[in-house]
Amino acid sequence: MTKGTLFTVCAPSGAGKTSLVNALVASLDNLTVSVSHTTRQPRPGEKNGVNYHFVTEDDFIHMLTCNLFLEHAQVYDHYYGTSQRWLLEHLHTGTDVILEIDWQGAQQVRRLKPDTVTIFILPPSREVLERRLRSRGKDSEAVIAQRLQAAVDDISHYVEFDYLVVNDDFSQAVKDLQAIVHSQRLTQLAHAPKLEKLLTDLLS
């Protein structure tokens, strides 16, 4: 049976992950970004089921208790999680799914779905990383130092990932991601089921 691949993509803040993933998804067929459940309020323009599945805290806790999440995290006062059912429904149609999460989430995913293909995106230098973290607003030096330290802590987990992509030249980084998805579709596991007819014809 044809089945999609789950790609888990991680990066420190300031690595440009979301722009890269959006460009990747726009450039390939049969590839989508996972839609998480969250307890936070929709921001203007955000649509339920498109940007997030917006749920109440009670519903979220209920799903959590029933082990319905592949991974989840609490960020400040809000919960975020990836529904196993949503994910499996998409993978079973043969669609590849990208999960944009942090390294803690990636560890949870690896435990429950060891066949996930994991990618870590790196900034091209500490200087660029710092510049990107600074340009987010007019924060104090202390806040920026804290943010930089958090990014460095995140980066130290790069060794846990299957692939490393450096976001130096944006279009090159997109090509790198495309090559990873493209080659994954050619693996025995992903490709043989799609070639069932051809293989039967050749071996008859």
Add this chain to the structure above:
Amino acid sequence: MTKGTLFTVCAPSGAGKTSLVNALVASLDNLTVSVSHTTRQPRPGEKNGVNYHFVTEDDFIHMLTCNLFLEHAQVYDHYYGTSQRWLLEHLHTGTDVILEIDWQGAQQVRRLKPDTVTIFILPPSREVLERRLRSRGKDSEAVIAQRLQAAVDDISHYVEFDYLVVNDDFSQAVKDLQAIVHSQRLTQLAHAPKLEKLLTDLLS
């Protein structure tokens, strides 16, 4: 330390392997085809050290006795083999090497170099396969049937390979091979050593 990857590429006769590999090697830097040792005579235009390392039967047997081959095969009256030393010298410079061999050779390579990335190339249909095997000359039906059966036997080993590429549209098949090599260079194992400076800078 930067180290190249060994790609082992197999296909039945008539799948168009050599043309694909030549186009792939011409399209990418740092990628070369392995130069085998052989006891057969050079054909017009063939150069020692470029097309093959031409050696005497005594020399070949001596190398074989000393376990100097990663894989070897006897085809009719001639020996062919891949020297471990030649291969390691190239891989240690960071060059990726392609080994074009049959599935028996691939089994030998996997035993000695389990980190080899293996690719099987398939023809797009039995009809095309038969046409390609026919167009090689004016052979009898019996010879063609024998050749087709040999190809089918080869194809039955596709399950032993990491990647499957169908040579239907030639340029698409070249792109498939490029994606496999490209993504392999982004794996943790291949990429992290090349990123040593960046990682030190980011984590300092």
